[in-house]
Amino acid sequence: MKEAIKYLSKKDQTLLHILENFGNPVIQKREEGFASMCHIILEQQVSIASAQACYNKLQSYFIEINPINILNATDEELKKCGISRQKIIYLKDLAIKVITNEIDFASFSLKTETQIRAELIKIKGVGNWSIEVYLMFCLQSPDIIPLGDIAIKNTLKELYNCQTIEEMELLSNNWKPFRTFASYTIWHYYLKKRGKI
The missing domain is CATH 1.10.1670 (Endonuclease Iii, domain 2)
Known part of the structure; x- marks a missing residue:
């Protein structure tokens, strides 16, 4: 610094x-991985406080925010956590891509920023802003x-x-x-x- x-x-x-x-x-330093990407998706186009409230509800309900839990959850369960229909689609798409190894968060430390961007952009609803926040908060990329x-x-x-x-x-x-x-x-x-x- x-x-x-x-x-x-x-x-x-x-x-x-x-x-x-x-x-x-x-x-800010957030843990790398699936849960943090979920948090970033929840932060899209809403206040920090609103996104945090949704994330906290999600964490309380599932204890662990992981791809299996999100994929197996019903839309109703996720809506009770304050998540919009659109963002439910995004979270489930992320979960599928992690389960099928299309996205491998554990490998990001070995990849270039360009390679990471190319993986994350495949997630429905994820654009440059979400990717850049992940790079900044989770990977501590210095030049974003x-x-x-x-x-x-x-x-x-x-x-x-x-x-x-x-x-x-x-x-x-x-x-x-x-x-x-x-x-x-x-x-x-x-x-x-x-x-x-």
Whole structure:
């Protein structure tokens, strides 16, 4: 973290201002594997609190969130955990792909980011945002910027007057090879400004 702070503070005055005035972001670390991918799917297009509530219900109901339990669960059981019909389809598709070894989370440490992306994109309902969050939170990839994230986009518009994804990509190139830490810093600012942390 120290190396990233030093590098980004020199490269970008706005990030330096955030770090000096709002403190360092908390770096999330989630376990690798099926359960974390389920959690990320639940986080799509809803608040963090709402997704966490669903995940907690799922964990309480099944004790262990694994592919067999999810695949064997009825839609009604999953709906009682607050999961939408669409996301039930996504979770079951993920479960099938893990059971049939189409996706092997245990092998990700031996694979390139490109190979991991190619596996995860096969899951129904999983796009770049979900993959990038998995890379950041679970695999601790150091150079990810999830430009599909609403908080990231809105903050880049606010602080840098970036209006297009192309402008945001160009800006984020200045933060290589520490775009993940820059992303955490931007999320930190977004949440602090809104009194959410």
